[in-house]
Amino acid sequence: MGLDLKQLCVRERTNLESFTSKIVAIDAYNAIYQFLSIIRGPDGLPLTDYNGKITSHLSGLFYRNINFLSLGIKPLYVFDGKPPSLKSAEIQRRKQVKKDATIKYEKAISEGNYAEAKKFAQQTSVLRDDMVEESKILLQLFGIPFIQAPSEGEATAAHLTNTGQAHASASQDFDSLLFGAKRLVRNFTNSGKRKLPNRNTTIEIEPEIITLDKTLSSLGITREQLVDVGILIGTDFNPDGFERIGPKTALKLIKENEKLENILQIQDKLNEIDYEQIRELFLKPSVANVPEIKFDNVDYGGIVNYLTRERSFSLDRVETSLNRLKKSLEKKSQNLDQWFG
DNA sequence: CACTGTCA
DNA sequence: TGACAGTGG
Incomplete structure (x- = not known):
């Protein structure tokens, strides 16, 4: 896999x-x-x-x-x-x-x-x-x-x-x-x-x-060629790959032939898969547009509440770990204060 | 996986 | 102190 x-x-x-x-x-x-x-x-x-x-x-x-x-x-x-x-x-x-x-x-x-x-x-x-x-x-x-x-x-x-x-x-x-x-x-x-x-x-x-x-x-290849190498080895979109072709052979074949279409010995198998669409999935995938990424404060009480009251976590363990986090974050903000404070 | 306790 | 076994939920 x-x-x-x-x-x-x-x-x-x-x-x-x-x-x-x-x-x-x-x-x-x-x-x-x-x-x-x-x-x-x-x-x-x-x-x-x-x-x-x-x-x-x-x-x-x-x-x-x-x-x-x-x-x-x-x-x-x-x-x-x-x-x-x-x-x-x-x-x-x-x-x-x-x-x-x-x-x-x-x-x-x-x-x-x-x-x-x-x-x-x-x-x-x-x-x-x-x-x-x-x-x-x-x-x-x-x-x-x-x-x-x-x-x-x-x-x-x-x-x-x-x-x-x-x-x-x-x-x-x-x-x-x-x-x-x-x-x-x-x-x-x-x-x-x-x-x-x-x-x-x-x-x-x-x-x-x-x-x-x-x-x-x-x-010594391009990203497009790496995708072709991947298709030869086998991706989630063609999990079987090609018989007797592993990473090394795949690379060799692409370096020698530039692209899938030029590798004579695989043409029969190649035509059984939608390789052009697989290429497109990797090269022009649908992605999320992310306007801004914001990190919030840690809700210590909320975490304790959820994990211990609702999910049976040990209060002692949760508090110990959260206190360690709190200490680290306080130390970090102190370091910032030294520069800006 | 990540933490905790134990033992050398 | 650090490696390892056992536990967490």
Whole structure:
């Protein structure tokens, strides 16, 4: 799933601190889905409130945004709108993966295989509309702005990096680059060790930045050609890609032939997909026009109220974290007062 | 994922 | 102090 551009990109290590005072357009669905699938108890089930409603997404957003704001990072969440119709095959495929995972989960449970059960439980995650609404409530209480994209969120996030309204776009998906994001940040989190699924080892996860211009000049191709490379590898709009063509071959073919139409050996397959429309989706996507981006004050009381009274969060934990944020923000305004006061 | 408590 | 296991909801 997703577009496998990892080995073709110029990826540079970075850290959260280098985004202080910068607006970063965050692929909201990407972030929330990650929380939903990863923040789970030992049994593999997501966290829930007294009503049995899932709260994993709220836990993730709560702590991560506290970190962002504490560091002076300005997150702007971009939510997906209606997916392009060309995406329906991919959406259908993902649904099927979830169905299969549900069966495998139940099998693992009945066999008493905990680790397997957890793995498959994660794959069953579904991001529902009410979770999106709840996430927006929490963002609003944090004073963090969010926008609704007309179609793909990544497209609008990429657009904002070009209008100068955002410094970078944050997502795990490389599609952002095809949409023209000037800078893409992956692993936009605190660095730390993560356990690999299955294996008994841990790896260090660190934020990384991919600059589109650097990547294009290192590959020696244009953005239009990168889109063609993407189509050869397989995008959400042609998930199967082309047989026996991976990132390396795709790049080679485009460099040798300039564009899809000139690659003789793929013409039969190429005519089975609407490649011109796929190009258009990446190169001229429908995006939101964003007049101004405003950050509000944090509504500390409102956050405590919502998370503890309505969503079963521990008062102690919520207050401890919010006090840490308050301290950081006060320190920041003191620093400003020293300059202007 | 991100936090907390424990133990060397 | 820092690595790791366990917990959060």
